[in-house]
Amino acid sequence: MAPTKTYGIADLKQHTTEKSCWLVVHGKVYDVTEFLEEHPGGYDIILTSTGKDATQDFEEIGHSNSAKKLLEKYVIGEFEGGDSAPVVAKVPPQSANAAKQQPAKSAATRTFHVILPLLILALALALNFYMMSQKKSA
Numbered sequence: 322m323a324p325t326k327t328y329g330i331a332d333l334k335q336h337t338t339e340k341s342c343w344l345v346v347h348g349k350v351y352d353v354t355e356f357l358e359e360h361p362g363g364y365d366i367i368l369t370s371t372g373k374d375a376t377q378d379f380e381e382i383g384h385s386n387s388a389k390k391l392l393e394k395y396v397i398g399e400f401e402g403g404d405s406a407p408v409v410a411k412v413p414p415q416s417a418n419a420a421k422q423q424p425a426k427s428a429a430t431r432t433f434h435v436i437l438p439l440l441i442l443a444l445a446l447a448l449n450f451y452m453m454s455q456k457k458s459a
């Protein structure tokens with residue numbers, strides 16, 4: 322059933338028992354009365370999350386994807402307060418990480434690549450200068 326009605330916290334507070342139990346998860350209202358007895362975590366724990374937004378409680382348990390799918394069966398409407406914890410990507414994109422790490426690495430490599438040829442050139446010039454002066458004095 323598609324969510325059509327909007328409910329507020331006052332509506333939720335009227336459905337907090339095993340006779341009628343509503344839950345709010347991610348901005349949607351669910352009538353889970355029928356599900357209470359089937360809940361693998363027990364019915365009493367669900368009752369402690371009624372009358373308020375249960376998104377945090379639901380997510381903290383680390384419910385599986387099949388538990389999240391199961392929710393869809395019980396949706397009856399939308400919550401006035403919206404989604405209190407929208408799902409966002411926690412890991413920054415790879416490119417952002419790579420961009421952060423690369424400058425330090427390439428700066429060291431660049432220094433090495435510039436200094437080494439200069440050192441070799443200076444040594445060759447010094448050797449050449451030494452040989453010339455030896456030849457002159459001979």
Ligand code: HEM
Pocket residue numbers: 344351353356360361362366367369370375378379382383384385386387388389391392
């Ligand atoms: C209608 C909403 C809910 C559904 C459909 C649901 C569904 C499920 C399902 C299918 C499991 C089995 C494990 C899994 O697949 O993740 C589970 C476990 C559990 N649920 Fe829920 N759950 C709901 C709400 C809640 C709420 C609001 C709480 C806490 C306040 C809660 C607490 C737990 C706990 C503690 C377990 C673990 C049981 C164990 O591992 O022994 N659940 N739930």
